[in-house]
Amino acid sequence: MTGHSEGSIVRELQDKSNLPVGYSVVRGRRKTMAVHVRHQAVEVRVPFYVSQTQIQDFVYTHIPWILRKLEHKAAQDSQRPDLCDGGTVYYKARALRVRLIPAMSENVEITDTEMRLHGRGLTPERASKVLQRWLLAQARTVLPPRAEALAAYLQVAGRLKEVVFRKTKSKWGHCTSTGRIQFNWLIMMAPDAVIDYMICHEVGHLVHMNHSPKFWALVESVCPDYRRYVRWLRTHEHRLWL
Numbered sequence: 001m002t003g004h005s006e007g008s009i010v011r012e013l014q015d016k017s018n019l020p021v022g023y024s025v026v027r028g029r030r031k032t033m034a035v036h037v038r039h040q041a042v043e044v045r046v047p048f049y050v051s052q053t054q055i056q057d058f059v060y061t062h063i064p065w066i067l068r069k070l071e072h073k074a075a076q077d078s079q080r081p082d083l084c085d086g087g088t089v090y091y092k093a094r095a096l097r098v099r100l101i102p103a104m105s106e107n108v109e110i111t112d113t114e115m116r117l118h119g120r121g122l123t124p125e126r127a128s129k130v131l132q133r134w135l136l137a138q139a140r141t142v143l144p145p146r147a148e149a150l151a152a153y154l155q156v157a158g159r160l161k162e163v164v165f166r167k168t169k170s171k172w173g174h175c176t177s178t179g180r181i182q183f184n185w186l187i188m189m190a191p192d193a194v195i196d197y198m199i200c201h202e203v204g205h206l207v208h209m210n211h212s213p214k215f216w217a218l219v220e221s222v223c224p225d226y227r228r229y230v231r232w233l234r235t236h237e238h239r240l241w242l
């Protein structure tokens with residue numbers, strides 16, 4: 001994921017103009033106008049030369065779209081993991097009830113209906129730490145051997161230098177040209193098939209360092225249903241975000 005690449009930018013905050021929230025205007029070196037909705041903020045990106053009236057007209061014609069987007073984002077926010085006792089967390093495509101259980105040592109227990117987080121003085125923040133340490137331990141156990149096995153199968157074992165773990169803002173995985181694969185441990189919240197797809201994707205980059213048709217053909221050869229998993233992530237990834 002890359003940010004927008006306008007040169008110098010000018011930010012102006014606008015009035016509401018029939019929207020439930022204000023919007024900001026970002027002027028930059030670009031040819032067309034575009035509107036973006038991120039969380040509950042609306043941003044309009046425009047070329048330097050357009051007038052206030054043009055911007056207002058542009059926003060006005062996009063109000064139904066903006067309102068739909070804001071509603072969608074609000075719905076997504078309401079589905080984010082809630083680690084209060086009695087809250088809901090989406091784990092491997094199942095909505096589980098969260099139970100915070102006082103205990104001397106940390107542990108995570110998954111039943112058919114519950115995610116039981118054990119630990120001392122658990123607040124939602126501490127519970128998140130307990131859960132993330134557990135997910136990281138799972139990631140360390142599961143991901144490197146699978147990545148290595150797939151790299152060997154694709155005859156690029158020599159290119160895989162290391163598998164590391166990092167929680168980044170926007171990525172589930174990453175592969176550098178030096179053969180370093182990075183996984184976000186939150187992916188362990190996803191169904192196993194989606195985890196396998198992520199492994200195929202990143203190991204596939206050891207063969208093709210791009211997202212060309214050849215790369216996707218390779219992914220498909222080892223993960224025939226990959227389109228389903230890409231779609232699953234697009235639809236549900238906000239629910240895994242701790």
Ligand SMILES: [Zn+2]
Nearest residue numbers: 201205210211
């Ligand atoms: Zn990629």
